[in-house]
Amino acid sequence: MRAADLLQELIRFNTVNPPGNEGPALEHLRALLDPAGWECKFLAKVPERPNLVARLRGAEPGPNLALISHVDTVPADPSEWTRDPWGGELADGMIWGRGALDMKDQVATETAACVNLAESGWRPARGDLLLVVAADEETGAHFGAKWLCEEHPDEVRCDWVVNEGAGEVLNFQDRRLFTLSVGEKGTFRFTVVAEGTAGHGSIPRVGDNALLKLAPALANAHRQPPHESTADTDLFLERLLGHAPDDLEAALAEVEAIDPLVAKLLTDPMLGVTIAPTMAKASSRENVIPSRAELVIDCRTPPGMTGEEALERINGVLGEGDWRIEFNDPVVGNRSDYGGPLAEAIEEWVEMIEPGAEVLPQVMPGFSDSHWFRKAFGATVYGFAPQLMTLAETKPLVHGPDERITVEDVELMENLYTWLPPRLLGTAS
Secondary structure: OOHHHHHHHHHOOOOEOOOOOOHHHHHHHHHHHHHHOOEEEEEEOOOOOEEEEEEEOOOEOOOOEEEEEEOOEOOOOHHHOOOOOOOOOEEOOEEEOOOOOOOHHHHHHHHHHHHHHHHOOOOOOEOOEEEEEEOOOOOOOOOOHHHHHHHOHHHHOOOEEEEOOOOEEEEEOOEEEEEEEEEEOEEOOEEEEEEOEOEEOOOHHHOEOHHHHOHHHHHHOOOOOOOOOOHHHHHHHHHHHOOOOOOHHHHHHHHHHHOHHHHHHHHHHHOOOEEEEEEEEOOOOOOEEOOEEEEEEEEEEOOOOOHHHHHHHHHHHHOOOOOEEEEOOOEOOEEOOOOOHHHHHHHHHHHHHOOOOEEEEEEEOOOOOHHHHHHHHOOEEEEOOOEEEEHHHHOOOOOOOOOEEEHHHHHHHHHHHHHHHHHHHOOOO
16 A cells, blocks of 8 residues: 555544544554454543554564554644645645644554555564554543553553654755654643732732732743753764764854754754743733732753752742742653664664665654653654655644645655564564
């Protein structure tokens, strides 16, 4: 089957989350996998939001490889788009629609590769190949990968995982680099809460205005905590610049002088804790002095950093004030070491399809379902959906209007996901 055709079909299923409504799209995938010889299961916390877990069993025990993805998407406003967000149109060599890059492209290419492998008669010599297409990634995975890994671990247990998160090509100093995600930063979003006494807005001195107490915190929130070195940042900078960094600030300045976009989108977010104020709330009436005011700040932390360590960095930026900080559903980030069979196989594939190109391991500033598989199984999990579209081309389109992907990149992904399972699991005789 052709992955590009499947991607167009998937885009036409409106799986905006909330509410998700992933079931019909997953039924469509199961109807392709079942006849090809895959063992398919729907596992669901609630019936209307299933997860598809498909398995191709190996002849002998061995490490399991999982190709994972999610079929839900963020919303789209048709008035901002050139084409119908759910039309799945093919135009100018590109497939247009919500999810074309995040991440129905990978759903389609992984599924097409899995169907084609099974129909060709291939079976793993050792270990199982799993295809996991989850619901609910965009709003926390409470019905999706998080729930699967916690409630049905034996159904999705694996040793190697390939997911979303990277794969764009960088042209940097006359070199070609394919990004690969080895980890995700933690999410330590927090609310700065100030309390006072309500009063009438016409008599400013009668109340104790909680909103004014937040002013110093908001004024300081444009600053960022100091950069910090980790094994991941050092490997990233060494591969990017061609030499080990002696000083993080000097290395960042060097990257920025060569390519400001790479510095802004990739390098700077990797180098420590980041904070960004995103929401504020105070009085519900324009003539009432607020007795409570809140400032919400999106905070991302390097893999492994604890809440106590994050709070130390946050206080170092915001300073002291008449407020308290409350974390909102914090998650400690995690990572996988770069190396071993999965890394070696991906590097081999990159050299095969583009001799001289290199792999650039990075840590995602955002979050993905990779986290739950590392946490549950200690699996080696990489985000790698190879694309010849550049970072500058793809980043504005993810979650944005006119999301689209080239047919060439869809075919490139399908090539990887067809080649990788026999390379890691062998071929049953």
